[in-house]
Amino acid sequence: MAENTYDAIVVGSGISGGWAAKELTEKGLKVIMLERGRNVEHVKDYVNTNKDPWEFPHRGGRTQEMVDNYPVLKRDYPLNEMNLDFWANEKDCPYVEKKRFDWYRGYHVGGRSLTWGRQSYRLGDLDFEANAKDGIAVDWPIRYKDLAPWYSYAEKFAGINGNRDGFPSLPDGDYLPAMEMNCVEKDVAARIKQLYGGKRAFIMGRSANLTAPHNNRTNCQYRNKCWLGCPFGAYFSTQSATLPAAMATGNLTLRPFSIVTRILYDKDTQKAKGVEVLDAETNKTYEYYAKVVFVCASAFNSSWILMNSATDVWEGGLGSSSGELGHNVMDHHLKCGASGRVEGYDDKYYFGKRPNGIYVPRFQNIMDDKRDYLRGFGYQGGASRSGWSREIAELNIGAAFKDALTEPGPWSMGIMGFGEILPYHENRIYLNKNVKDKWGLPVLEMDVEMKDNEMKMRKDMMSEAATMLEAAGVKDVKTYDYGYAVGMGIHEMGTARMGRDPKTSVLNGNNQVWDAKNVFVTDGACMTSAACVNPSLTYMALTARAADFAVSELKKGNL
16 A cells, blocks of 8 residues: 555544544554544553642642633633643634634544543434424434444443433433432432423433443543543543554554645545645645545534635535535533532432433423423433532631531532524534634634524523422522533534535435545534434444445445
8 A cells, every 4th residue: 555545534533533443444444543633642641640639739720821821711610730731722723703602622632532521322313303393404314223223332332331211302222330329319310200200300321431341441430530531441532442442453543743634635536535634743744545534523623624625616615515514503502500408318428439420311392391492401410418628607717617527518419401502504613714823724713602592491491400409309499500602512513414415414314525425524513403412422323334334335336
């Protein structure tokens, strides 16, 4: 094989890119995986994972210098000194906000697979049929039956823990044993089940943390330090799972510091022949060639690459012939719900620091439940006891204060909504060629906002949370809305949606770009609607499915 020539190119090394590399290499293809950022080696480069708070110069917090250097990251919890290297440098990689958009990115091998929340749920037919039933955007080109076996495939390899709860709006999967609810959660769940006759449920969260040794990975140690990198490999990441599998085949080449600037499009064959790469360290340009290109750079960056490609054929870039490239931006809106005190459990506690919580599946706009908005939301949350850092106003100094803090504080329970944002055509991203990044490349401009449907839903998120907690016996329940800006869910989706018609979508039902059938996009860009569940498991399943299809088509000579 000629130098710089491979069977397949994978752009990006996060959740989707890692899966693409694993699947393609295991099927015998020679693959190069291109990552724009630095390498992060499993275990060795998790430099803060075993540190205690007092070992950090600022106890793990943020400094004024960090606030100045990370004007976007500072808007929410991600900005801290413990894992700052896992977030993109905002001065090197700016973007333009026509309307506020909080874009939290990870530019390194593994991407946000090292920092994701690990909640892993399937979309069901309720979600795949929603656009068609509501007359919103375009219909998904697939249904649950098309993806169900691939969900199982992904769950079994990744190691998802959970229960088969049999709740109609949330399909069950193939799980490792579930983590356990604590005593308060169990009792509240039992009351909810009785009160609502099974129409609502508090279930144990389904997360990508191992509860048993699996695929040469060690089970979770209940440290709840996942976002610092797990030296046990106990949660699913590129480093712990897909990259070792791909490397074991001998078919993978990993090239970090490789910014893919465009896909090389051949007008004669109407296919891609490779990609152009800008070396992030030397600023030299290289070309790599392959029969198949998987674009998995994260939703917005994948669309940026398409927009910057084949502009001599389509002004808006490769995949823009439908007029939908860059449009239909989605996220999940959150940061509102309710919480309160729980009495009667002062003699109870729980083991360790469980990196998971409880989940309340969507119950709105299902069967006879009708709301004044479309779609719905789920809740995530849990019960816990406050620790030594709590404030006790009347005992804030001296021996009595110290003695009080040796005992755990009162129990509380809270749930926070995760709501679906509809795919509005006018919510879009586009290239701003007047603003350049460190490497002289045009940046993205964001023109995205929530609308009336989401605002109505947020009110319901709070009121229903309070109603359920009060009904279950939680005291002094208070609702909250901490304020949400689009992007805060860190679930950016859309911009290169799947569909049934090349006139109204960027990708077909196999994640192929209509305009270049050997280019596949399988990350969040491909989503036709958002549903209300965490999307990463769907990216895994879609990527595995698309890779299987791509190799089959290659063997048939169709690509």
